[in-house]
Every structure is written in structure tokens, then in C-alpha cells.
Amino acid sequence: MSMNENRLRDQMTELGRSLYERGLTFGSAGNLSARLDDGFLITPTNSCLGRLDPARITKLDASGSVVSGDAPSKESFLHLGMYGQRVTAGAVVHLHSTHSVAVSVLDGLDPERPIPPITAYYVMKIGRLKLLPYYAPGDPQLADAVREVAARHHAVLLANHGPVVAGTDLESAIYAVEELEETARLFLLLRGERLRLLSPEDVRSLESRAAG
Numbered sequence: 673m674s675m676n677e678n679r680l681r682d683q684m685t686e687l688g689r690s691l692y693e694r695g696l697t698f699g700s701a702g703n704l705s706a707r708l709d710d711g712f713l714i715t716p717t718n719s720c721l722g723r724l725d726p727a728r729i730t731k732l733d734a735s736g737s738v739v740s741g742d743a744p745s746k747e748s749f750l751h752l753g754m755y756g757q758r759v760t761a762g763a764v765v766h767l768h769s770t771h772s773v774a775v776s777v778l779d780g781l782d783p784e785r786p787i788p789p790i791t792a793y794y795v796m797k798i799g800r801l802k803l804l805p806y807y808a809p810g811d812p813q814l815a816d817a818v819r820e821v822a823a824r825h826h827a828v829l830l831a832n833h834g835p836v837v838a839g840t841d842l843e844s845a846i847y848a849v850e851e852l853e854e855t856a857r858l859f860l861l862l863r864g865e866r867l868r869l870l871s872p873e874d875v876r877s878l879e880s881r882a883a884g
């Protein structure tokens with residue numbers, strides 16, 4: 673096992689625990705993955721992100737077949753869909769974080785802009801969030817839906833389910849999904865208020881600095 677792979681296993685375990693301890697994930701919800709030179713690491717299905725065992729994290733080869741570890745997340749095809757379309761993606765995070773899920777349940781949202789540009793950091797970390805229709809967790813159609821839009825969106829919100837966010841590495845993917853969660857919370861807090869949104873020029877200038 674390479675130094676890099678060992679380090680990534682430890683980092684997934686540490687960041688998974690941090691997400692769990694701060695209430696951003698719970699039970700066995702959510703999954704994390706990271707790209708390796710020769711494939712991917714992904715959290716095992718039904719595992720608690722707060723209590724990962726680095727040695728049991730699943731290793732997939734470059735085509736997505738299991739090489740070692742426990743059975744992979746049922747969302748592994750969704751993660752692979754992101755990697756396949758985004759050469760710069762080094763990690764993918766999927767959560768059922770409460771406020772993002774709450775937004776994903778609202779009726780009548782614009783799929784091209786489910787959350788308006790309310791803060792600079794939201795635009796910088798998330799850019800253009802895409803709302804995808806509902807499919808059951810693990811449904812291959814969900815992975816297809818993500819693959820279709822992944823080249824244009826590093827962050828998607830699955831209706832009645834939760835966010836999927838890619839980043840250049842695990843830390844930046846997690847920073848971005850946390851920014852999305854806090855923005856979803858603000859958006860819900862502000863519902864019914866008159867908002868002063870960022871202007872299209874502000875958004876364009878911030879998007880040029882967006883990560884992902």
C-alpha cells in the first residue's frame with residue numbers, strides 16, 4: 673500500500689469523524705471517496721462515518737471493481753460518475769445533512785438555481801448548484817443523472833435526498849459541502865424576507881475563482 677493511500681485512509685477516517693461529531697452526518701448516512709493513482713477509496717456500505725476503520729475502507733480499481741476492503745457504498749456509481757466527467761476531482765462527498773436535505777424537499781425550486789446567490793462564499797465554493805430529480809438511493813439512474821451534469825456542475829443536490837460535491841481533494845470537497853449546508857440553513861432562515869442578492873456581475877467575478 674502506498675504512502676499516499678495510507679494517508680488518505682487516515683484522512684477519510686479523521687474527516688468522517690469530524691463530520692459525524694458536528695452533526696453533519698448521522699447513523700450510516702453519507703459516503704466519502706478519494707481518487708488514487710490506480711483507482712479509488714470509498715467508504716463501505718452501511719458504515720458510520722464517525723467510526724470508520726481505515727483498513728476496511730473499500731479500494732476500487734480504475735474501472736470501479738472491488739480490489740479490497742468491505743463491500744462498497746451503494747452510491748459508488750454516483751461517485752464514479754463524478755470522477756469520470758471531472759478529471760480535476762480528487763474526492764467526492766455525499767451527505768444527508770439536514771438543511772441541504774430540507775431545501776431538496778421544497779416544491780417548485782428552479783433546478784438550475786435551487787438556492788440563489790446570497791453570499792460570496794457560496795458562489796466561490798459551490799458555483800452553480802444543480803437540482804436533480806428524485807431517484808432511490810443506489811438506483812443506477814441516479815448515477816446516470818449525476819454523470820450527465822457532472823462536467824458542468826461539481827455540486828448537485830439530489831431531490832428528497834441530499835448533496836453530492838466533488839473537490840480537488842477530500843478537504844476541499846468537505847469545505848464545499850459544509851458551505852452548501854450553511855447556505856441552505858441561511859436560505860431557509862431567510863425564506864419570506866426580501867433579499868438583496870449578489871448581482872450577476874458579482875457572481876461572474878466570483879465564479880471565476882470557484883473551486884471544484
Ligand code: 13P
Nearest residue numbers: 702703717718745746809
Ligand atoms: P451507503 O451506506 O451504501 O454508503 O449509503 C448511504 C447513503 O447515504 C445512501 O444515499
